Amino acid sequence: MNQWKNLNELTSYQKLGQNGRVDLTCAMAGEEGTVRVKKYNAPMAAGMTYYYAAKQVDDAILKDLCALAEEAQLASKFEELYNGAVINTGEKRLVLHHLTRGQLGGAVNADGTDKRAFYTEQQRKIAAFAKKVHDGEIVNEKGEAFTTVVQIGIGGSDLGPRAMYLALENWAKKNGCFKMEAKFISNVDPDDAAGVLGTIDPSRTIFILVSKSGTTLETLTNESFVKEALKNAGLDASKHMIAVTSETSPLAGNSDYLAAFFMDDFIGGRFSSTSSVGGAVLSLAFGPEVFDRFLRGAAEEDKLAAGKDPMTNAAMLDALIGVYERNVLGYPATAVLPYSQALSRFPAHLQQMDMESNGKSVNRRGEAVDYPTGPIIFGEPGTNGQHSFYQLLHQGTDIIPLQFIGFNENQAGMDVTIQGSTSQQKLSANVAAQIMAFACGKQDENRNKHFAGNRPSSIIIGKQLTPEALGALLSHFENKVMFQGFLWNLNSFDQEGVQLGKILAKRVLAHETDGALNTFSELLGI
Numbered sequence: 001m002n003q004w005k006n007l008n009e010l011t012s013y014q015k016l017g018q019n020g021r022v023d024l025t026c027a028m029a030g031e032e033g034t035v036r037v038k039k040y041n042a043p044m045a046a047g048m049t050y051y052y053a054a055k056q057v058d059d060a061i062l063k064d065l066c067a068l069a070e071e072a073q074l075a076s077k078f079e080e081l082y083n084g085a086v087i088n089t090g091e092k093r094l095v096l097h098h099l100t101r102g103q104l105g106g107a108v109n110a111d112g113t114d115k116r117a118f119y120t121e122q123q124r125k126i127a128a129f130a131k132k133v134h135d136g137e138i139v140n141e142k143g144e145a146f147t148t149v150v151q152i153g154i155g156g157s158d159l160g161p162r163a164m165y166l167a168l169e170n171w172a173k174k175n176g177c178f179k180m181e182a183k184f185i186s187n188v189d190p191d192d193a194a195g196v197l198g199t200i201d202p203s204r205t206i207f208i209l210v211s212k213s214g215t216t217l218e219t220l221t222n223e224s225f226v227k228e229a230l231k232n233a234g235l236d237a238s239k240h241m242i243a244v245t246s247e248t249s250p251l252a253g254n255s256d257y258l259a260a261f262f263m264d265d266f267i268g269g270r271f272s273s274t275s276s277v278g279g280a281v282l283s284l285a286f287g288p289e290v291f292d293r294f295l296r297g298a299a300e301e302d303k304l305a306a307g308k309d310p311m312t313n314a315a316m317l318d319a320l321i322g323v324y325e326r327n328v329l330g331y332p333a334t335a336v337l338p339y340s341q342a343l344s345r346f347p348a349h350l351q352q353m354d355m356e357s358n359g360k361s362v363n364r365r366g367e368a369v370d371y372p373t374g375p376i377i378f379g380e381p382g383t384n385g386q387h388s389f390y391q392l393l394h395q396g397t398d399i400i401p402l403q404f405i406g407f408n409e410n411q412a413g414m415d416v417t418i419q420g421s422t423s424q425q426k427l428s429a430n431v432a433a434q435i436m437a438f439a440c441g442k443q444d445e446n447r448n449k450h451f452a453g454n455r456p457s458s459i460i461i462g463k464q465l466t467p468e469a470l471g472a473l474l475s476h477f478e479n480k481v482m483f484q485g486f487l488w489n490l491n492s493f494d495q496e497g498v499q500l501g502k503i504l505a506k507r508v509l510a511h512e513t514d515g516a517l518n519t520f521s522e523l524l525g526i
């Protein structure tokens with residue numbers, strides 16, 4: 001039986017920090033640095049590896065972190081989760097996103113159905129629909145093929161699928177499986193919908209309305225916006241729109257759609273990329289086989305995350321090191337820095353996944369916790385970030401732990417040699433250089449040019465960003481966030497913090513405001 005204790009109630013947590021601190025300026029310099037890189041790594045799926053040599057850990061600290069994992073019962077809590085326990089205590093729900101890509105434990109039955117069977121059935125229906133669109137069996141009113149897909153959704157119904165689409169776009173083009181271009185409308189700012197509609201031919205477009213709840217103001221507004229545009233173009237919206245929603249949502253029974261695919265309340269929006277939410281757009285854009293490969297990568301990584309030994313469980317280890325940095329070393333933020341243009345929106349997706357999950361001040365019983373929880377997450381792809389905010393990362397007053405991601409090969413297979421190196425080599429040289437610059441710093445008598453170093457980073461390295469590698473990366477971070485939630489004793493699966501703003505906005509629109517809210521409304525021209 002698992003015990004859900006606060007982090008600071010654990011004896012192993014109280015001992016953390018008693019083993020001294022690692023000084024990376026020494027540890028990563030010279031031969032010792034080489035030994036650390038060879039020793040401090042853990043395998044991931046799809047041939048990737050998680051390297052943590054440049055984190056402020058050593059054998060003694062890692063031993064303490066393993067003791068923490070054991071006492072916090074991380075492995076058996078995950079087991080409880082994937083076997084269908086009510087882990088989302090706030091909403092009294094199961095947490096089943098792992099089941100959308102594999103089955104780690106026993107059968108999970110809820111709502112009178114086997115949930116794995118439900119998710120695979122939805123995936124099968126999406127695959128059949130996508131095939132019909134690609135084969136010209138489902139066409140527009142004039143009998144023409146659909147060429148474009150536009151996803152309408154926000155938050156988890158946008159960020160993950162968008163990041164995944166961008167991550168595989170060039171790969172799919174290069175590998176002959178690019179079927180349809182995808183675009184995304186998320187913001188209620190009318191310029192977002194107008195901007196996308198201005199670049200497509202609506203008559204050749206399938207719109208996917210994605211909303212788990214079926215009640216999100218932005219998404220429903222954008223649906224009406226698009227329907228209006230279709231009507232104005234003389235098109236029948238019901239022949240151009242499909243829906244992805246939960247079976248209990250108000251949209252579920254609506255027959256206005258060409259097709260409808262389902263997820264359920266046991267899949268959190270920010271964990272829904274491997275459900276129908278990501279499945280519809282990715283299967284239409286790249287074909288169901290590519291989506292399947294993406295799921296297989298995630299499933300393989302989930303299996304590693306289910307391992308009991310943190311030293312061979314990259315997600316668990318990453319989570320433990322993150323908690324050590326947050327709660328013992330006191331670092332406030334984490335930057336996600338992929339050296340891969342394809343992962344340009346991956347940091348934005350992780351921002352929601354992490355901050356909406358672990359940005360909480362009460363534990364899973366609703367009691368206030370008196371230790372820091374989820375860090376601030378931000379990031380941009382390298383090398384762009386280097387020419388932007390890295391100044392603060394190198395010389396600012398806060399130490400920000402960094403999570404790099406890099407690959408040996410690019411996706412499009414186009415490159416050029418300039419001044420003796422390819423662009424890919426320049427990209428990889430930069431990330432290697434950054435790791436060492438952050439860790440070791442540089443002495444200089446001129447304080448302005450002095451780098452203190454001791455700024456920790458990890459890097460995940462893979463051969464190439466393939467569908468499997470992308471699935472594994474996604475799973476790694478989902479599971480890391482889950483393990484951190486266990487350590488902080490949070491419910492990582494609800495998001496009450498987004499409600500207040502929504503309620504006040506409704507009040508503004510209904511002109512039911514007074515005081516400063518009224519003044520702001522007037523200033524904004526409402």
Ligand SMILES: O=P(O)(O)OC[C@H]1O[C@H](O)[C@H](O)[C@@H](O)[C@@H]1O
Nearest residue numbers: 155156157211212213216269498
């Ligand atoms: O998919 P939907 O129900 O439309 O929800 C879209 C998003 O909006 C909410 O406000 C939550 O903050 C997100 O977790 C969710 O992903």
